[in-house]
Amino acid sequence: MDEIVRAALKKWPNVPDCRGWLALDARGDWYMRDEACQRAGAFPHPKGSPVRHDKLREFINRNYEADAQGAWFFQNGPQRVYVELEAAPLVLRLLDDGGLEDHTGTPLSAQSCWLDEEGWLYVQTERGLGLVHSQDMGRAADRIEAGDWDPRPVTRAELPGRFGFVRKP
Template identity: 65%
Template sequence: MDAIVEAALKKWPNVPHCHGWLALDARGDWYMRDERTQRAGPFPQVKGSRVVHDKLREFIHRNYAADAAGQWFFQNGPQRVYVQLEATPWIWRVQWPDDAARADAVPRVSSHTGQTTTVTSTWLDDEGRLYLNTPLGLGLVHSQDMLDAARAIEAGLWDPQPLTAAEAPARFGFVREPQPPSAPA
């Protein structure tokens, strides 16, 4: 987390959390969802405005984390902005090295935020989507990288186990659509 964000949290510790205004799609793109967009329909049917500004995306990436309940958020200064997830909290990019013909070659796996990681298990859901579990958590393989992922499976590096898409959040401890806490009665 950025030092300036940590300082803002200390200075203003009780800023209300924000829900419904930021979303992550299955290709690792961020979407801003203003009130009009939220009224028009749920994510991902109505996505909103794609975040294209490089510095803003980098700021979101550096300040992206999960709370104890598995709800992912972007810490925007003193305000926690919870993220709606189309699929998973991570979207994995898979790329083989240039010298992939070597016997010990393995694909490079990096997140939509640019973090590299290792694969601990693989899962194939009922819709044919491939998930990688890593020390960072569960994520969906980016659709453009399925050929490289298939190559890892064919090489015997990954052995996907069955998974239903609906069971992924509970099984791997994340929330697709964080909700504000209920007001006390």
């Protein structure tokens, strides 16, 4: 968490939480969902406005974490902005050197691997559950064929309970 965020939390400890205004899709992209977007339907349809500003995305990424109940949020100064998730709290990229990192750029290691009924591949990491980015499924298939990963079956509906996260806080 950024030091400026820690200072804001100390200065204003009782700012109300924000819900429904920020979402993370299955490709690791952030979306702002204003009131009109929220009235038009539940995430991910419509998704909302993509967060395109590089510095804002970096700030969100640095201050993204989970509370004790498994609801993920972005700590925006003194305000906790809860995040709606399309799939999982993390979106994982498989790197050329065999490494793994999440959509925030945090290096991670695989602990277990899961495949849902739609063919979406998830990996449990030390930071939480992540969906393998669609562009990295070829690399993931190579790891499975090499015996590095052994995906077990799971239903999409059971993921939040089994892995302790909340899709819509």
